[in-house]
Amino acid sequence: MNWIAIRMLTGDAQKFYGLLFGIAFSTLLITQQLTIFVNLLERGSSGVYNVSSADVWVMDPVSRTTDVAYPMPSTALDKVRGVPGVAWAVPHIRANANVRTSDGDLEGVAVIGVDDATLIGLPRGMAEGSAEVLSQPDSVIIDDVGVTRMFPDGGALGQRLELNDQRAVIRGVADAIPSFTSTVVLYTKYSQALNYVPGTRNRLSFVLVGKADDITAQQLVDRIEAQTGLKARTRDQFASDGVQFIVENTGIPLNFGITVALGFIVGVAIVGLTFSLFIRDNIKQFGALKAIGVTNGKIRRMVAVQAGMVGFIGYGLGVLGTVLFILAFSGNPTFKGFYIPWQIPLISLVAIILIIALTGWLALRSVMKTEPAAVFR
Structure with missing residues (x-):
């Protein structure tokens, strides 16, 4: 049954590639924007980590970061x-x-x-x-x-x-x-x-x-x-102060948060619409399978295999696109030292699983309502 599900999915090349594009684009947008966001935040602590030999920084009590300091x-x-x-x-x-x-x-x-x-x-x-x-x-x-x-x-x-x-x-x-x-x-x-x-x-x-x-x-x-x-901070504490200052005093978290949310919404919209069209075009095939005795449980597994296959390939393409983006701009001073923290691909994976689960569930509802006799009408 799983092989039949895969054949049904890949048989409609246009919708198959549309699903891959939706997942890949959503993964790329979420992973890339989170990567840039985290690396930009870490730039707030650059002044501290450039001085690797200092264990403690001492400053005026009103000083906040390496760039916002009051002289003593x-x-x-x-x-x-x-x-x-x-x-x-x-x-x-x-x-x-x-x-x-x-x-x-x-x-x-x-x-x-x-x-x-x-x-x-x-x-x-x-x-x-x-x-x-x-x-x-x-x-x-x-x-x-x-x-x-x-x-x-x-x-x-x-x-x-x-x-x-x-x-x-x-x-x-x-x-x-x-x-x-x-x-x-x-x-x-x-x-x-x-x-x-x-x-x-x-x-x-x-x-x-x-x-x-x-x-x-x-x-x-x-x-x-x-x-x-006087005010004293350990190196790690003062580095965190620089990051926190950016979070509290700039619109960067909000702007990147909106972009990541849009990536998720776009993924749901593209994948949901394409998956629904795929299910609609193949509703007679699912009805025929029910007519020959395939249970609803096996139908659910077939749809899950289809969604999982699209999600796995699309997620991989999206992460690969992010890696290529970072490598392509590694020579640009603006992106010097940029890297992809291991937590970000995991966050993207959770987002893609949610997209797949949501769109798969919505598409599966129409399959479950299909009567076997519909194929003979």
Whole structure:
């Protein structure tokens, strides 16, 4: 009976391919949009994970993310260093500025000042050059995404920039996780950053802290907050704060949620309509099967096999399309580091099962109402 069901399904090529298209398109839309959504949210924590050596971030109590921070007085660094359990603590500055390239173009950038002695605050990897280039006068390191935006033809090394009326020379390219806004990032020493981005009396954005071996990160956070009155967050906590900030203050979750819902609705509409037409066109065949003694239970299994076959193939094509999409745009800076979390295909699978179950049930109702005598009329 299952073989007969498959033959009935594939015998009508137009409707068979229509069903496959509906499931594949719905899977592609749901999986692709969820993948982009999750990866964009993770960009909110890029500033934290680019500094892999810091166990704890200390900031002003009103600061929320790496990009939304209120500067502290320089004395905050000494306060943090005096807390038991702090193995090391270094200053970290993050500020916005405008640069003028040698071609005269103006670009908004983020200037990050890293510790002069240890260079803690730089991304772990370098795409070109080395971190030691910051010891040279007026040196900055640009992130690799920034290179593609400011110098699409390549050749960033050695380029001179006018940064707030001061000279800056690009001598390295960092392999960094892009920010949520894909802003160009320039790394330099903390002392040099203070000259590049003059501002108010308080300039210190964060204090990066490494914990001692005999204490956990959370215990150190509690000690710092109790003894200094400043806000402290573990690396993972602060990364989550960046993601939560995007969720609470942008329309991204709503927009992507609407798109995913539309993918589900479109899948139900296309598959439901096509499946119903397929059942209607084959209603006499189902009536003939009933006339020769095929029970309703076997009819249900036949429809289930048809729906399952379409769902399995269409789901596979949709997931494959998402993988090909990510691979095709992997060279684009906007999609750098994008990946498909394993939970997303599972969510898509649940959605497709619901679509198949709903449309199959609706189509099966007309089959169950068919009388065997209808085939002889």
